[in-house]
Amino acid sequence: MDKLINIIELMQSISDKSGINNQFLAILLKITGIAFLTEFGVSVCKDSGESAIASKIEIGSKIIIIYLSIPIISNLLEIITKILP
Amino acid sequence: MKEKVFMIIFLIAIFIGHNTYAVSSDILEEQKENFGISNFVREAEKYSGEFFEGTNITDLLNSAIIGKVDNTSIFKKIINLFGKETIGCIKVLASLLIIIILHSVLKSISDNLESSNVSKIIYYVQYILIVTLITANFADTIQLVKDTADKLVGFMNCLIPLLFSLMLFTGSIVTSSILEPIIIFMINLLGNSINIILIPAVLIITVLSIISKISDNVQIDKLSKLLNSSVIWILGIILTVFVSTISLEGSLSSSVDGISAKTAKAAVSNVIPVVGKILRRRG
Numbered sequence: 001m002d003k004l005i006n007i008i009e010l011m012q013s014i015s016d017k018s019g020i021n022n023q024f025l026a027i028l029l030k031i032t033g034i035a036f037l038t039e040f041g042v043s044v045c046k047d048s049g050e051s052a053i054a055s056k057i058e059i060g061s062k063i064i065i066i067y068l069s070i071p072i073i074s075n076l077l078e079i080i081t082k083i084l085p
Numbered sequence: 086m087k088e089k090v091f092m093i094i095f096l097i098a099i100f101i102g103h104n105t106y107a108v109s110s111d112i113l114e115e116q117k118e119n120f121g122i123s124n125f126v127r128e129a130e131k132y133s134g135e136f137f138e139g140t141n142i143t144d145l146l147n148s149a150i151i152g153k154v155d156n157t158s159i160f161k162k163i164i165n166l167f168g169k170e171t172i173g174c175i176k177v178l179a180s181l182l183i184i185i186i187l188h189s190v191l192k193s194i195s196d197n198l199e200s201s202n203v204s205k206i207i208y209y210v211q212y213i214l215i216v217t218l219i220t221a222n223f224a225d226t227i228q229l230v231k232d233t234a235d236k237l238v239g240f241m242n243c244l245i246p247l248l249f250s251l252m253l254f255t256g257s258i259v260t261s262s263i264l265e266p267i268i269i270f271m272i273n274l275l276g277n278s279i280n281i282i283l284i285p286a287v288l289i290i291t292v293l294s295i296i297s298k299i300s301d302n303v304q305i306d307k308l309s310k311l312l313n314s315s316v317i318w319i320l321g322i323i324l325t326v327f328v329s330t331i332s333l334e335g336s337l338s339s340s341v342d343g344i345s346a347k348t349a350k351a352a353v354s355n356v357i358p359v360v361g362k363i364l365r366r367r368g
Contacts, residue, residue: 007190011187011190014183014186014187015183015184015187017183024214025187027210028191028210028211028214031207031210032194032195032207035195035203035204035207036195038203039203058202058203061203062202062203062206065203065206065207065210066206069213072210072213072217073213076213076216076220079217079220079221079224080220082224
């Protein structure tokens with residue numbers, strides 16, 4: 001657990017020095033964490049023979065990931081509509 | 086006897102004091118007003134941005150009219166400008182590099198998950214983030230290009246009447262009357278074509294190349310390559326036409342100007358008996 005905290009702190013310090021928003025890094029880390037969790041859940045379900053539940057867990061995690069990444073996509077769309085003349 | 090009286094009157098007339106005027110700076114100011122130079126300086130400051138903030142343009146102009154042009158300060162200013170822009174570019178590149186490193190770290194963590202769909206989604210989200218940052222910087226650059234093209238056209242529109250009136254007054258009549266409409270037309274053509282044709286083409290190329298990298302299934306690569314090379318080609322053609330037209334017309338009409346100036350001098354020196362010899366000796 002400590003090692004994860006160290007990695008996350010390193011990434012935060014790097015992203016502080018550069019110009020990006022800190023929120024984006026938080027979103028990315030959350031998404032990665034959700035992917036891990038679904039991975040655990042899916043493999044546990046498959047191990048105990050419930051592969052249908054495993055695929056539903058996958059679908060649920062995809063929906064949550066997309067929901068979390070809405071700010072990023074809306075940011076992108078804003079910038080694109082700013083460029084267009 | 087008559088000649089002596091005449092001589093005495095002549096000498097007296099010479100030595101009565103006259104008021105003589107040397108060329109003071111008033112005449113310089115008058116001439117500048119005639120040509121509208123101060124108007125031009127005021128208008129040009131709108132277009133040249135922060136380039137001339139340090140120096141005083143009127144001082145530069147005055148010293149240039151007298152004859153000494155301060156080359157070193159102008160050179161230093163140009164190099165300063167280059168340096169500032171390069172440093173800004175390097176900063177942008179550094180932040181991009183950091184973001185890509187972060188992205189690769191996250192990707193290496195989430196790559197070996199079993200279900201490939203989840204890792205694909207994470208990859209897409211990270212890709213969108215990177216594209217967002219790149220696009221923001223790109224938008225700044227495009228805005229700069231548009232502004233520069235507009236300022237170029239505006240500055241030239243200010244400069245050319247002044248330039249051609251000066252050329253008229255110093256003799257090159259044919260050059261100015263032929264070149265002036267051509268130059269104004271060409272410069273407006275260049276500026277407008279950059280704004281109307283090239284920038285939308287560059288934007289389309291960007292969008293197409295972003296889309297083509299998202300997934301391996303969608304293949305728009307060749308279209309974007311075609312547009313890329315065609316944009317470069319069009320820009321090259323327009324610039325070549327511009328340069329060749331101006332150089333041709335310039336050389337032709339300046340030779341005609343030389344010929345007409347010599348003809349005028351020869352005509353004057355042959356027709357007017359006394360004064361003409363002076364012209365011939367001078368020329």
